[in-house]
Amino acid sequence: MLEARAFEPDFLRRLDGLVLGVQRSRTVREGRRMLGRVQGLGIEPESFKEYTEGDDLRFLDWNAFARLDDLTIRTFRAEREIEVSILVDASASMGLPREDDKLGFALALAASLAYVAMASNDAVRLGAFTAAHGGTPRLETSALHRRRESYPAFRTFVGTVRASGATQMAEAMGRLLLMRRPAGTVMLISDFLVSASDYEQALRSLLRARHEVKVIHVLGDRESNGTYPPGHYRVRDSETGELCEVTLGATAAETCRRRAEQLSADLAAFCAANGIVYARAFGASHFDDIVMREFPRLGVMR
Amino acid sequence: MGLLNPRNLAYLASLAVLVAIYLRARAKPTLEVSSLMLFDEIAAPVASSRVLRTDLMFWLEMAALGALSMALAGLYIRSQTPAAHHQARALIFDLGAGMGAREASGTRLDEARRQALEIVAAAKPGDNFSVIGYALEATVRRAPTSHLADVRQAIGELKSAALPARAVAMRAALMRARGTAEIDLFADRAPASDLLNSAGAGTHVRVHQVGEPAANLAIVALEPGTVGASPGRVVVRNFSDRPQLCEVALDLDGHNLLSTTIVLEPRGQTVLPFGPLKQGGLVQARIVTDDALAADNSRWAFAANDKPDTALVMSPSPEARDDLARVLLAVNQSLIVTAIDPVKFDLAKAPRYRIAVLNDADDPGINAAARLIIYPPPWLERTAPPSWQLPVTGTVAVAEMQERADGEQLSQPLALSPARILSLPAWMDVLAHGTGAGSGGSFPLAGFGYDSRGAMGMIAFSVNDHMLLDPDKLEALVLTVEMVKRLLAPQDLQVVSTGGSVSVPAVGVARIVAPDRSVSEARADEMGRVRVRPIEAGRYEISSAGAKAVIYANYYDAGESDLSAVPPAAASSAKATPETAAAMAGRAATQVKPIAMWLVALALVAMLVESALLTRKAMRWRVRDV
Numbered sequence: 001m002l003e004a005r006a007f008e009p010d011f012l013r014r015l016d017g018l019v020l021g022v023q024r025s026r027t028v029r030e031g032r033r034m035l036g037r038v039q040g041l042g043i044e045p046e047s048f049k050e051y052t053e054g055d056d057l058r059f060l061d062w063n064a065f066a067r068l069d070d071l072t073i074r075t076f077r078a079e080r081e082i083e084v085s086i087l088v089d090a091s092a093s094m095g096l097p098r099e100d101d102k103l104g105f106a107l108a109l110a111a112s113l114a115y116v117a118m119a120s121n122d123a124v125r126l127g128a129f130t131a132a133h134g135g136t137p138r139l140e141t142s143a144l145h146r147r148r149e150s151y152p153a154f155r156t157f158v159g160t161v162r163a164s165g166a167t168q169m170a171e172a173m174g175r176l177l178l179m180r181r182p183a184g185t186v187m188l189i190s191d192f193l194v195s196a197s198d199y200e201q202a203l204r205s206l207l208r209a210r211h212e213v214k215v216i217h218v219l220g221d222r223e224s225n226g227t228y229p230p231g232h233y234r235v236r237d238s239e240t241g242e243l244c245e246v247t248l249g250a251t252a253a254e255t256c257r258r259r260a261e262q263l264s265a266d267l268a269a270f271c272a273a274n275g276i277v278y279a280r281a282f283g284a285s286h287f288d289d290i291v292m293r294e295f296p297r298l299g300v301m302r
Numbered sequence: 303m304g305l306l307n308p309r310n311l312a313y314l315a316s317l318a319v320l321v322a323i324y325l326r327a328r329a330k331p332t333l334e335v336s337s338l339m340l341f342d343e344i345a346a347p348v349a350s351s352r353v354l355r356t357d358l359m360f361w362l363e364m365a366a367l368g369a370l371s372m373a374l375a376g377l378y379i380r381s382q383t384p385a386a387h388h389q390a391r392a393l394i395f396d397l398g399a400g401m402g403a404r405e406a407s408g409t410r411l412d413e414a415r416r417q418a419l420e421i422v423a424a425a426k427p428g429d430n431f432s433v434i435g436y437a438l439e440a441t442v443r444r445a446p447t448s449h450l451a452d453v454r455q456a457i458g459e460l461k462s463a464a465l466p467a468r469a470v471a472m473r474a475a476l477m478r479a480r481g482t483a484e485i486d487l488f489a490d491r492a493p494a495s496d497l498l499n500s501a502g503a504g505t506h507v508r509v510h511q512v513g514e515p516a517a518n519l520a521i522v523a524l525e526p527g528t529v530g531a532s533p534g535r536v537v538v539r540n541f542s543d544r545p546q547l548c549e550v551a552l553d554l555d556g557h558n559l560l561s562t563t564i565v566l567e568p569r570g571q572t573v574l575p576f577g578p579l580k581q582g583g584l585v586q587a588r589i590v591t592d593d594a595l596a597a598d599n600s601r602w603a604f605a606a607n608d609k610p611d612t613a614l615v616m617s618p619s620p621e622a623r624d625d626l627a628r629v630l631l632a633v634n635q636s637l638i639v640t641a642i643d644p645v646k647f648d649l650a651k652a653p654r655y656r657i658a659v660l661n662d663a664d665d666p667g668i669n670a671a672a673r674l675i676i677y678p679p680p681w682l683e684r685t686a687p688p689s690w691q692l693p694v695t696g697t698v699a700v701a702e703m704q705e706r707a708d709g710e711q712l713s714q715p716l717a718l719s720p721a722r723i724l725s726l727p728a729w730m731d732v733l734a735h736g737t738g739a740g741s742g743g744s745f746p747l748a749g750f751g752y753d754s755r756g757a758m759g760m761i762a763f764s765v766n767d768h769m770l771l772d773p774d775k776l777e778a779l780v781l782t783v784e785m786v787k788r789l790l791a792p793q794d795l796q797v798v799s800t801g802g803s804v805s806v807p808a809v810g811v812a813r814i815v816a817p818d819r820s821v822s823e824a825r826a827d828e829m830g831r832v833r834v835r836p837i838e839a840g841r842y843e844i845s846s847a848g849a850k851a852v853i854y855a856n857y858y859d860a861g862e863s864d865l866s867a868v869p870p871a872a873a874s875s876a877k878a879t880p881e882t883a884a885a886m887a888g889r890a891a892t893q894v895k896p897i898a899m900w901l902v903a904l905a906l907v908a909m910l911v912e913s914a915l916l917t918r919k920a921m922r923w924r925v926r927d928v
Contacts, residue, residue, distance in 0.1 A: 093336035102336070193337035223340055230919070233333040235341055242338055252344045259340050 002104035002284050003158045006111035012151075014292065020117040021277070021299045022082050022185045022212055048072050082122040082184050083144070085176065085211075086110045088161065089190030089218075090128040092238040095163030097228075100220020103163045105284035106189045109216060111154055112291050113187055116301055118148045123184075126157050129172035130165035137171035166239045167194045170201040183210035187300075191218050192267050200270055207274060214277040214300055217267055219260055221283040226256025306376025306896065313371040320363055324356070359912055366908040373901035380895075390430040390446055392479030393418050393453075395460055396489035397435040398467025399862045403490070403516055403594040410513040411462045414488035417510050418457050421486060422450055432479065433457060437465040437837075438801050440475035446482075463837040464597035464800045464857035473497060480505060488512060490865075516865040517542035519589050520598035521550075522571060522858055526585045526605035528635040533577040534605070536587045540566035541864045549590040552576055554605075555583040561590070582607035584795065584854070597839040598863050602797050602854035606790055608636045611656035614668065615641040617676075622661045625770045626676075629779070630659065633786045657789055661765060665691060672757040672789035677764040678722055692760055696723040698738025701763050703747055703777060716777045721747065721763040729753060729829040730760065731805055734781055748781055750788055752807060752831070757793065759785045794851040800836050804853055808832040812846035817855075 005011060051060060051071035064072045088094075088110050094103040110126055117124045127141035142157040169190065176186070186206050192199050192215075206213045222228065230249040236242070246252060264280055271278035279298040281290045295301040305311070335341065395401070395418070401411040422431060433444035433456040444456035472493055479485045484506050487493070490513040498507045518541045527534030540546045545565055552560035560576050579585070582605045589599040613630050617623045623641040630637050637656065644663040658670035662677045680694040701721035721738055723745045730751035735744045749760040761782060763769075770779045791797070798804050806812070808826040815821050817840025824832045826846065836842055836855030844851045 096334060096336040191336060193339050220336075223336055226340070228333065228335075231331070233331055235333045235335050235338065237338040238334055238336055240338070243332075244338060244341065246341055246344045248333075248344075252341075255344050256340050259343055263339065 002101050002287065003107035003111060005287065006108040006115070006158075007152065007155055011112075011288075012115060015112060015115055016119070018116045018296065018301045019119055020082075020084065020113065020122070020185070021296075021302045022084070022117075022122075047075050049075065082117075082120070083181055084114070084117040084122050084124045084185045084187065085127060085141070085181075086113050086117075086124065086187040087127040087129055087139075087141075087172070087176065087189065089167060089169070089188075089192075090130040090161050090163055090165075091167035092130075092164050093167060093191055093193050094218075096238050097220055097222045100222050101284050102191060102218055102220045102223075103161065105220070105281070105287060106216075106218045107158045107161060108284075108287060109218070109281060109291065110187070110189055111158055113295075113300070114145075114154055115148065115151055117185075118145065118151055121146050126154055127176070128157075128161045129169070129175070130163075131168040131171065132165055135166075135168070137168045137175060138165070139172050139175040167198070169194055169198050170205065173202040173205050177205060177209050183212075185212045185214065187214045187216060189216040189218055192263065196266060196270070199267065203270070203274065203276060207276070214279070215267065215271050216279045216281055216300070217264055219264075219282045221285055224257065224260045224282040226253035226260075228253070228256075303377070303379050306378060308375060310374040310376065311371065313374050314368070316367045316371065317364060320360075320367055324360055358915065362908045362912045362915075366905040366912075369901040369905040369908070373898040373905070376896060376898065377901065378896040389426070389428075389484070390432075390482040391421075391425075392432045392434060392446075392482045392485045393421070393457065394434045394436065394472075394475045394479060394485060394487045395443075395457075396467045396472070396487075396491075397437045397460060397462050397465075398490075399437075399462060399464050399595060399597045399857060399859065400467065400490045400513070400865060402462035402464075402597060403513060403518070403865050404596075405514060405516065405594070409462065410490045411460060413512040414510065415457050415460065417512070418486065418488060419454060422453050422457070425450065430482075432482070433460075434475045434478055435460055436471040436475040437463045437467050439468075439471050440478055442478060464839040464855070465837055466859035466862040469493070469497060476507065484508065486510060513865070516594035517544065517546060518595045518598070518863055518865045519546055519548050519566065519591060519593045520595070520858055520863045521587050521589060521601040522860075524585065524587045524601040524603045524856075526579060526603045527577045529579045529582045529605055529608040531578055531608070531635045533575050534579065534585070534603075536574040536576065536601075537571055538564070538566060538574060538589065539571035539860075539863075540569060541866055543568050543866055546593075547591060550574055551588045551590050553586040553588070554579060554581070579605050584797075586854075594865050595863060597857045598859075600839060601856045601858070604791055604795060604797050606634050606636070610636050610638055612653060613637040613639045614652070614655045614658040614670065615639055615661070616644050616647055616658070616663045616668075617641075617661035618644055618663065619661070619766045621768055622766050625765060625768060626659050626661060626782075629770060629782055629786060630657070633783060634790055657786070659786075670756070672759070673755070674759040674761065674785060674789055676761045677720075677766075678724070678760075680722070692727075693725045694722045695725055697721070698723065701736045701738040701747065703734055703736045703763075703781075704744065716775060718747075718775065718778060719764040719766065719769055721745075724749075724760065724762055726760065727751070727753075729805075729831065730758070731803065733785070736763075748785060750785065751805065751829075752793060757789050759789050761785060794849075795854075796851070797854045797856065798836060800839055800855045800857045802835070804834045804836065805831045806834055806844045806851045806853065807849065808844060808846040808851075809849065810847055812844050815843040815845075817841055 048061065049072070051073045055073045059073050059075070061072045061074045064070060088106045090103065094106060114124045114126055123144040123146050125141050125144045127139055129137065129139040131137045142154060145151065145153055203213055203215070228248045232247050234243055234245050268278045277299050279295060279300050395414055401409065401414065403410050405413070407413070425431070428448055430446040430448050431453040432442065432446040433453060435441055435443050443460065444453060447453060476485065476498070482505060486508050488510045490511065492509060492511050520539050520541065522537040522539045525535050536550060536552065538548055538550060540548070545568055547563060548566050549561065549563045551558060562574065564572055564574065566572055585603045585605050587601050593599065615623050615626045615630065617626065627639045627641050630639050647666070649666045649668065652668060655668065655670040657672045657674065658668045659674045660676065662679055664679060665673065665675065675692060678692055678694055681691055698721050701718045702715040703718060704715055718736070721736065726732065726746050726749045730749040732746040732749050734746070734748040736747040737744050747762045751758055763778070769775055770782060793807065796804055807830055809830060810826060812824050812826055812832040813821060814824060814834060817838045826832050832844060834842060834844060834853060836853060839855050839857035842853040842855060844853065
């Protein structure tokens with residue numbers, strides 16, 4: 001299984017130089033100050049401003065007041081701890097085609113991203129979501145880990161994830177939001193072989209909760225290229241059980257490839273419109289290239 | 303195109319098995335995919351409406367199985383191989399009597415010769431020709447050579463013989479020409495096509511049928527009768543479809559006895575009686591009227607003198623004695639026959655006989671000019687046999703006559719009575735062969751020759767139980783009569799049929815003058831004889847050391863003498879003109895080429911292509927089972 005690759009020492013050494021591409025600091029904007037009076041708790045000064053009533057006196061610059069007799073408030077850049085949630089689609093569609101090992105590929109990407117995120121001592125959790133056949137969505141997450149010494153703990157979680165059930169992405173994201181965790185970074189790894197409305201609803205709900213969202217679109221080599229064995233088949237949808245008859249061959253392969261490209265383009269367009277980082281990871285055979293080159297290029301890592 | 307083993311076409315049933323396999327494979331496998339979203343734009347399968355779903359693999363397998371089946375069935379093609387330089391060709395000539403038939407511009411053989419010379423003239427440099435002739439048997443007149451002058455000379459030296467052209471001889475000639483690129487067969491009658499196909503072994507045989515239908519008269523038989531007792535007769539036959547006027551002359555020792563003109567019905571024959579002759583001698587019957595074929599216009603027979611001669615018939619069986627006496631009297635009515643039981647025979651009182659016939663009896667040393675030994679008893683081992691005794695090496699319970707002296711195979715073997723197996727001395731000619739149960743192969747049934755005591759004949763089978771009078775065993779009677787006639791004929795005058803071998807007493811080198819006045823020489827063998835095989839009808843004269851013998855050769859063959867056969871149109875169109883001969887020389891020859899190897903190669907290629915496609919498919923679609 002490919003997920004084991006994410007725990008190989010050689011591979012991890014290559015990840016040591018990378019950091020997660022997240023928006024780590026946020027200026028506390030004036031207009032929002034009234035809402036939560038959130039002041040940056042960092043040590044890096046950002047600017048000075050005149051004291052107004054209601055400002056936290058702890059940030060009054062007493063030295064300036066002594067010299068200039070002016071009440072000046074020193075503001076700092078917020079140095080936040082990022083909570084990174086990496087969620088993997090564990091529906092039945094992720095288990096097919098078996099030759100592609102799509103779920104293993106997704107778990108390997110998730111673990112790699114977790115390892116990179118732990119470089120900054122961010123709190124990282126892995127999660128897997130699916131839905132039982134009865135329709136009940138299920139989201140299983142690991143514990144939060146901050147230090148790389150605890151990275152091997154993810155191996156246990158990764159090893160328990162199996163592809164089954166249907167994809168109910170919006171419901172699964174709703175479960176995540178119910179945890180009422182502070183806004184952080186949510187990385188969603190899925191084949192997105194669901195209706196557009198489902199993933200759009202899911203992503204919008206994350207954005208509304210002020211999460212920084214990154215989408216990693218995973219497809220296998222075979223299904224992205226349509227390279228199924230030629231012949232006449234009765235094909236069955238792994239999640240819905242729906243059947244249809246097709247004749248596979250070169251023409252069908254081209255149609256499949258076009259269809260995958262179209263789904264990818266639709267998703268990318270939605271992400272671009274909503275400020276979501278979209279990264280395409282098609283083909284487990286390109287795992288190293290995707291992690292080492294594509295993710296840094298797309299801003300998932302730096 | 304054809305099949306060598308059509309029965310093996312049954313292997314084509316494998317194609318039905320292949321179709322059944324593909325029909326069975328029509329059940330569609332189910333493929334589980336991640337989502338149908340990726341397939342919703344794929345068109346509905348067209349193949350779902352078909353009965354049999356075929357693809358390239360199917361046709362490759364079909365081709366392989368079909369090719370192998372056709373290879374097993376022995377598919378062959380007739381290919382046109384362009385005539386190349388150094389092409390080997392054979393010129394085969396019918397040299398039977400019919401080829402000597404006269405026509406307006408010469409004989410039929412002359413016409414064949416002319417056509418052959420045109421083919422030779424049109425030959426390309428380096429072409430080889432062999433010249434083969436056949437009548438009773440096939441002989442190579444010129445081995446393959448590219449020296450066209452030699453070929454022309456060999457063609458020019460061809461002569462027709464007074465012999466029938468036998469089918470087996472033509473088959474032998476065709477077989478000798480095997481391996482040549484083309485065979486030109488010149489004959490006056492079209493051979494059977496199956497004979498050409500079987501003997502030609504795939505080589506293209508071009509038949510040149512020469513000769514136009516012609517009227518012919520022939521003397522079928524001449525029976526001189528018995529001098530002073532019974533009349534003789536001449537049988538004349540008309541082979542024409544029209545009535546023919548025929549003038550027949552009869553000579554006795556060169557003096558004309560009779561000349562008469564008769565009208566012969568179309569395809570009819572007439573018996574012309576004469577005599578009885580007043581004296582014996584050589585009788586010749588002639589057709590004076592000019593006709594197409596001269597060889598069958600004369601016939602000779604020897605009439606024995608009416609001088610009373612004594613004959614002895616000695617046999618322990620009274621029936622056999624009676625039968626043999628009848629045969630002797632039938633051949634020569636002037637004989638005074640003494641029939642006696644061996645135990646009652648007194649050698650001391652016996653006179654000199656003209657002929658002595660001993661059936662199942664030892665020869666005590668009878669004084670006779672000619673002896674016929676029939677079914678000789680084996681000599682007792684306790685005493686040494688006399689020098690004239692024929693050594694008996696065995697006895698068979700039932701003998702079968704297979705072949706007569708003239709070389710003709712009997713239409714079916716003639717079952718005879720018990721027979722002795724004898725070891726004939728070298729001076730005897732075998733006149734008949736036979737086989738028998740318990741004997742190792744063939745052994746002589748009849749023989750004839752001359753020793754120091756005179757003429758001697760041998761018949762190995764028993765003539766007891768009136769076998770000579772059995773109508774189902776007429777061959778035995780004919781053989782016996784012929785033997786008696788030979789024994790009674792003078793040694794220096796023999797009347798034989800053409801094609802047979804004749805022994806003539808001679809000393810040193812014998813000079814042989816043929817009917818056409820050509821002279822040849824032959825050396826006498828250690829038995830003091832030369833063997834002559836007359837192939838022309840007429841008088842042969844053999845002289846050596848002052849001695850002279852004469853052989854008169856008669857020729858008649860019903861099939862060969864019939865010159866009225868109309869050549870088929872196809873054959874007549876095959877006549878070679880200078881232009882067509884030139885074209886033929888460079889024309890392609892048809893050859894039968896089995897293509898089994900090509901078919902097997904095709905099957906292998908189909909299977910290799912299929913394997914390559916499967917491998918490519920496996921690599922492309924990354925699947926283990928394809």
